[in-house]
Amino acid sequence: MGLGGARWPHGIPPSAGRRVCFTSVVDVITNGTEVFADVEEFLRRFAATKPKRRSRLALAAPVAGIQLAALHHPNAFARRACLGFLDHYSSDCSVAVFARALADPVEPVRHIALHSIACERCRTDDLCASDVVPLLADILRHDPSPEIRHKTIPVLLRLSDRDSSARDAVERSTHEDADELIRDVATRALAGEHIRSRKMYERHARNHRD
Numbered sequence: 001m002g003l004g005g006a007r008w009p010h011g012i013p014p015s016a017g018r019r020v021c022f023t024s025v026v027d028v029i030t031n032g033t034e035v036f037a038d039v040e041e042f043l044r045r046f047a048a049t050k051p052k053r054r055s056r057l058a059l060a061a062p063v064a065g066i067q068l069a070a071l072h073h074p075n076a077f078a079r080r081a082c083l084g085f086l087d088h089y090s091s092d093c094s095v096a097v098f099a100r101a102l103a104d105p106v107e108p109v110r111h112i113a114l115h116s117i118a119c120e121r122c123r124t125d126d127l128c129a130s131d132v133v134p135l136l137a138d139i140l141r142h143d144p145s146p147e148i149r150h151k152t153i154p155v156l157l158r159l160s161d162r163d164s165s166a167r168d169a170v171e172r173s174t175h176e177d178a179d180e181l182i183r184d185v186a187t188r189a190l191a192g193e194h195i196r197s198r199k200m201y202e203r204h205a206r207n208h209r210d
């Protein structure tokens with residue numbers, strides 16, 4: 001069976017990597033650098049293509065392979081590149097991939113996953129706030145990176161008119177987060193302040209200390 005078989009939603013097995021149930025996929029992951037080689041070759045060709053011709057080439061993308069590589073390619077740069085491609089060209093059918101990539105051990109990969117899961121620009125279907133908000137709330141609560149937690153705050157507030165638990169999550173972080181700047185930014189965001197990048201707040205705090 002092909003990797004993109006209709007057996008799994010989004011072409012992604014719910015637990016790719018467990019040998020017991022999904023032998024064919026595990027074989028591909030463990031023996032078949034072949035799938036990743038195809039993906040790498042496609043992304044190389046894609047990058048070398050003039051921007052205005054890319055949409056056409058994207059139609060021939062090995063999407064199932066790119067989804068698998070976004071989660072299992074051993075190289076974090078490749079995982080990032082795959083997520084970036086999926087965000088732009090296959091966002092609607094890659095939500096499950098973005099959700100799983102939020103747990104990637106490498107922070108820059110999680111940044112892309114975070115963008116992609118909540119990106120409404122690259123999507124044709126409506127974003128399902130009740131699916132996405134719990135994931136974002138979980139990141140705001142548990143991601144080890146303050147930079148990632150910071151980024152979830154404006155996204156949660158953008159979705160708060162569609163799911164009230166989004167605002168609750170930000171409210172909780174105003175007193176629960178271990179990082180003082182996150183607590184401060186969450187408080188300002190709830191008061192309606194436009195939230196800038198974490199680096200801006202860090203710079204501001206430094207300037208006022210010196």
Ligand SMILES: [Zn+2]
Pocket residue numbers: 087088115116119120121122
């Ligand atoms: Zn996007």
